[in-house]
Amino acid sequence: MTTSARRSKRTEALEQRPVNLDGFVEEWPEVGMVAMESPYDPEPGVRVEDGVIVELDGRPRAEFDFLDQFIADHALDIEATERAMAIPAVDIAHLLVDPRATRQDVLAVSRGLTPAKLLEVVKTMNVVEMMMALQKMRARRTPANQAHATSARDNPVQVAADAAEASLRGFRELETTLGVVRYAPLVAIALQVGSQAGTPGVLTQCALEEATELELGMRGITAYAETISVYGTEPVFCDGDDTPWSKAFLASAYASRGIKMRFTSGTGSEVQMGNAEGRSMLYLEIRCILVTKGAGVQGLQNGSISCIGVPGAVPGGIRAVLAENLIASMVDLECASGNDQSFSHSDLRRAARLLPQLLPGTDFVCSGYSSTPNYDNMFAGSNVDAEDFDDWNTIQRDLQVDGGLRHVPEAELLAVRNRAARALQGVFAHLGLPPITDKEVEEVTYAHGSKDLPLRDVLEDLKAAQSVMDRGVTGLDIVKGLEASGFGDMAHNLLAILRHRVSGDLLHTSAILTPELETLSAVNDSNDYAGPGSGYRPSGARWEEMKRLRHVVSAQNPEREVG
């Protein structure tokens, strides 16, 4: 008699758990399918002759690929490198973890470390030690957060309302992108307008191909840029149609117009693009970090980002993702630290993946918290989305850790969503763009996502989007449109943001604008963590704000909610 093998009830229960929908794979170091422990990564080493690096991590100068050469000639401090490289990796790791060593003490050493040495240092550290180090090495003292505001239908009215809500909830940067790229000008305008309806001083960007992104920035339709990708091997860098020199030039182009920008990279991109040269994901990412440093860019978005499924699938992958954030911070770059693209079906795993950035704090804990439901996220989802707002606020309150957000009562959210939509209605009318109806304004006020909204005339919108580019519409036209439609305070805030280009203050490391429209960066808010009792800790008004949740009951009367 044959019977099918009897299965354990427990196995059946476990098979149903969401974590088993995630993908996991064995290591395969030969093709780079390994997080940070590969036998094929080079040994650390540096040799300087007559003020020039002639050997880097075992490779002589004549054999340098273009990343080696860029890193050797632009990223490493020639004066410091031989002395720094002589320090044992474990001693450098101790310097990172020991609160009595200052951030400056670490920077004096890290400025001379090669990619293989930086890798060797973090390989000696477990995740708790890395978090200790990140807490000290984050460039800006005050942590912040960034949100995505996108729409599955590229609906500008939705983007404006979600941008307003996100800014009121506390995000200091907002990023959008498109399903249909030609929609970009209208959606970028919507993001810029909507973000002014909430808390002042939010900076906005629109992720596009490099040259188009620069053009929107130059016009002042966006305030900063982030999607400037760099890669860890020469063939993949070339497949991305760039080199360290083209990217360094682009960085200067942004600065020449007074526009803040950061590069983007992350573990797993090279293996995903099929050319990891048999190196570990983290070794290649460290090369990206040092190319960023050498280009003179103030910061980097990293933490795997759009390749998170790759490190997420291998052993120790999420440790490697934390290590890349730490290394960006330890070479003095602003770090927008991932917790971005969708990573896992498991809520437990999603939370475990974000704690290493949330607990120590980074310059931007998420480089894309989705301010929409998952189906509207045009960056292929995010690790956390609009449906997680209450969970995020509760975790902040439970652990007294500042993740940059706050609970906002519904009435206030409805007010800013409505105001953002009405302001966009006014600006569209002022610029002669397709009308936004009162019905759309009403619906978006109460909507959760694009499915709740009336459809727009896409063809008319796309024609109008082209006309925005052809007519040379700029941020100044948006300011005038806001003022003309009776939104003088929003016009004032946007003009202030544009005016900051003239000062260049926002070009410095980790710069954001405060709600008072003043620059806060690693120059005037440098991280002074020096162990227990020091550094940034949420207190005073901010802590009182963090204590508020959707449902908190009165201590005197448990029947009464205090909000």
Add this chain to the structure above:
Amino acid sequence: MHRATSVQRERAYVRGVTTPSQADLDPGRDYPLATRRPELLKTPTGKGIDELTMEAVLAGEVAPEDLRIAPETLRLQAGIAERAGRPQLAQNFRRAAELTALPDELVLSIYNALRPRASTRQQLTAIADELERDYEATLCAQLVREAADVYERRHILAS
């Protein structure tokens, strides 16, 4: 904007305004410049930052060119970056100061020319020469020449 005009404008700007030497700026005391040293901040068109008011915008007295950063401001910020221990950032600001004189389209075309296999050695050399000759952009020219050398060695010039 014609090239010659923008270069002349930059030179006139540099001559016409007296600013303290970069060494005088102290990151702790003078940054952010917009609040601590607004008197140092001028647009490339010679307006003070405080003149960029809503009233001026509505009166049509502010053009998009007025919302740009001046080369001298970038050099002041380079000084601050240098003193804050960020030499690469400072160097980026100095290259950017040079690029303020270039029209947008030229900036974009040089960026595209620097992409892999986009240019011959002669084309990159011509760009470097133009940067130096027409814009006194010596640091950017140096970056382009360095790229030409590396691209040749790594076989990523246009064939």
